[in-house]
Amino acid sequence: MATYTCPRVEPENRNNLSGRMSMKKMRDLPSHDRPREKLASRGAEALTDVELVALLLGRGVKGRDVSQIAGEVARYLKDNGGSPSYKELLAIEGVGSAKACEIMACFELGRRYLADDGVAGSRITRPDDVLPLVSEWRDRKQEYFLCITLNGAGEVIERRVVTVGILNQSLVHPREVFAEAITDRAASVILVHNHPSGTLEPSSQDIGITRQLVEAGSILGIRVLDHIIITKKSHVSLRELGHL
Incomplete structure (x- = not known):
């Protein structure tokens, strides 16, 4: 089964960068590659x-660069499902009481203000993860073409209908697909469309559109992770079929 490796907005592997940051000291990075400048x-x-x-921490401590401490904190957060504990944060060398409180406050604000619409924030790692987001289009009588935008962490930013009707390259134009993805500052996208006929076999038109959009995304630095065909009863991934 295909699994997705989601890049950052730049066409570079996120995990590779995380590893690089943990080895390179912050002061050794070019100014445009430092977190504050990149965020701005x-x-x-x-x-x-x-x-x-690293932005939350601000600086490191004697003998430990901020990138090293940030890497350890990020691993801790990942292992604990993003539910930080004050005492466990304090146990990380270089994280004091003030920084532990700031990290916990950020997570609590996010919890309070992030609307749980069942779409935004969902993590996509394989084709099956997409299905709950597109279930309402599985039995439509017309073909719907959707674009799901994702951030550098592989989390859903937004899900949109691009076109309705028979798919062809004049209707599904790269500018229509990627206009909102650029606005979202998406790192990658997943394409989805339904087959009212119930067949899972991708047509030559489906394959042609997919290749056209992959090429356009490559130029923009927005990776097309997959194109999924859905029917009332099943689905198929064009990545798993070898078309991406």
């Missing part, structure tokens, strides 16, 4: 987990 110019969505934590 590209938005928070462009930053990795390690970079976001």
Whole structure:
């Protein structure tokens, strides 16, 4: 089964960058690659987990660069499902009481203000994860073409209908697909459309549109992770079929 590796807004692997940050000291990074400057110019969505934590920490301590501490905090948060404990944060060398409180406050604000619409924030790692987001289109009588935008962490930003009707390359134009993705500062997208006929076999038109959009996304630095065909009873991934 296909699994998705979601990049940042730049066409670079997020995990590779996290590893690089943990090895490179913050002062050794070019100014445009430092978290504060990147956030100001590209938005928070462009930053990795390690970079976001580094921004919260601000600086390191004697013998430990902020990137090292941020990497350890980010791993802790991932292992604990994003539910930080004050005492466990304090146990990380370089995290004091003030920074532990700031991190916990950020998570609590996010919990209070993030609307739980069942779409935004959902993490997509494989084709099956997409299905709950598109269930209402599985039995439509017309073909709907949808675009799901994702951030650098592989989390859903938004889900939109691009076109309704028979798919062809004049209707599903790259500018219609990627206009909102650029506005969202998306790192990647997943394409979805339904087959009212019930067949899962991708048509030559489906394959042609997919390749056209992959090429356009590559130019923009927005990766097309997959194109999924859905029917009332099943689905198929064009990535798993080898078309991406």
